[in-house]
Amino acid sequence: MAQRETKAPARQNVHQNARTPARQADEGTLSEAANSNKPERTYLAVPFDEREPAKKLGARFDRKAKSWFAPNAKVAKATMKWSVKGKVPAAEQKRDPQGEFSDWIRAQGMDLQGLAQMDGKWHRIAIAGEKKEKNASYRGFLEGGVPNGMLHNFKGSQESWTFDGQQLSKDEVARAIEAGKKASIARADERRLDQEKAAKTAYGIWANLTDWAKPSNCEYLKRKNVLGFGVKLDKDARMVVPLRDTDLKIHSLQFVGEDKHYLKHGRKEGLFHAIDPKRYLNDADQLGQGDTLVFAEGYATGASVHKLTNKPVIVTFDGDNLVKVATALREKYPNVTMLFAADDDHHLPLREKPLPNKGLEKASEAAQAVGGYVVAPPLNKNEKAKGLTDWNDLCTERGHDKAVFQFLTRARAALNLGNGRELEQTTSKSKQQGREQEISL
Structure with a gap:
């Protein structure tokens, strides 16, 4: 009896010990299943200009970690080319x-x-x-x-x-993300301080320039056959163009001579120069329903378009800045009509390594962003062969009167008169300027 009592617990212990690994395996399987149900983030190194394609494939952006990631295995597979693994x-x-x-x-x-x-x-x-x-x-x-x-x-x-x-590794990714956050904050702070210093420098330089730029003293204006509107001349006979925000505060300067460059550390993003001799932009109430703002990339194009339209023209300095400037001005002037006097970079798609027609694409992008209209120069085959790309080139090639007609024709087409919108024009003559036509929308 004693032996049976001794063996029974032994058999029971053996049986319990035999079941323990199975139980542990079951528990492990359940634990793994539970863990597998939790989506594991796969961090991605997505370049700035590829963020939209990554987003369409399902990638998400962790604002706290300031990093893109794939939220599940399906997205991780689709975005594999950006994976840091x-x-x-x-x-x-x-x-x-x-x-x-x-x-x-x-x-x-x-x-x-x-x-x-x-x-x-x-x-x-x-x-x-x-x-x-x-x-x-x-x-x-x-x-x-x-x-x-x-x-x-x-x-x-x-x-x-x-x-x-x-x-x-995951730990290296986490450390890199944290380092990236700190470095990004440090860069932003440094950039902000540099831009603030540059703005003070720009104002000082601008205030101390005494001569306004005009064709008689500025080689650039003479060569482009345009007038100086709100631009000055420095000691090296370069045209100096101020870069302003929507409150017309100066943040930086552009210097135009044999080449073009900007004040070191000066801000350009979202800034512009206004060709606005009647100073409409100085009073927000002066621009409203029925008024027009025209946008151009460069100063010479802007000055030519102003002569064609007698409307205030916004010079954005390059195509990449068009959207930001137009969006900022749309907020300030919600009811004006916005026209984009686009550059036609027709030569870029014809290169051995083709590039997009940047002038037309950026103008279209800006127009779509603010409900505006693109007015591109109607260059013919011979004019394109000469390397002409913008409205300043067209004015020089065909003359002012023909360019006025072409701009009005293109503007009418862009505005789609069939929808009931009217484009009126008034004509005035003067001995100094010849025929001028003004657009009213």
Whole structure:
């Protein structure tokens, strides 16, 4: 009896011990199943100009972490090209991102000497064979999940680069994201301070310039056959153009001589120069229903269009700035009609490495953003062969009167008169200016 009592617990213990691994396995399976139901974030290194395609594929942006991520396995598979998980074998890891970025910039046709700076700031650079003028800029980032960068060719579009030479663990990604957040805040603070200092410098320079630029003292205005509107002349006979915000405060300056450049560290984004001799923009109540604002990329185009229309013209300095400026002015003047006197960069799609027609695309983008209308110059085949691209070129080539007719014709077409909108014109003559036609919308 004693033996049975001794063996029974033993058998029971053996039986319990035999079931324990199974129970543990079941518990492990349940735990794994529970964990598998929790979506695991796959962090992504999405270049700035590829954020929209990534978003369409299901990628999301973590504002707190300031990083893109794939919320589930399906999206992770669709966005695999941006994943920070290993993209190359371990034997090929730890290549130098700064060196790769530098080689990539040179491969895009840039004249880069030495290594590229990867500090998150824009750096001007010359296109190979065009060293006289720096017509491009780049910036690179070493933090933020995986090193990446972008190149902006002022004569074309923006290209992006992502480093694929290293594999990052989750901990490394987390550390990189945190470092990226701190670096981003530091860059923003530094940029803000630099821009504030530049604004004070710009105001000081502008206030101390005494001569207004005009064709008789400014070679640029003489060559472009346009008048000076709110622009001054510096000691080097360069035209100086102020960059203002919607309150008309000066933040920076553009200097126009043999080439064009801006005040160092000066802000350009969202700023403009107004060709507005009647000073409509000085009083928000002066512009409303039935009034018109015309937008142009460059000063010469803007001055020519002002002569064609007698309307205030907003010079945005480049196509990339059109949307931001137009949006800001739409908020201030909600009822005005907005026309975009687009550049026609017809030569860019014909390059060996085709680029978008940036002038037309950016004007269309801005027009769609604010409910405006694109008025592009109707260049013929011969004029395109000569390299003409804008309304200033058309005025020079065909003469003022013909250019007025063409602008009005194109504006009517853009406004779609069939919907009941009317485009009226009044004609006045003077010995000094010849025929002028004014648009009323």
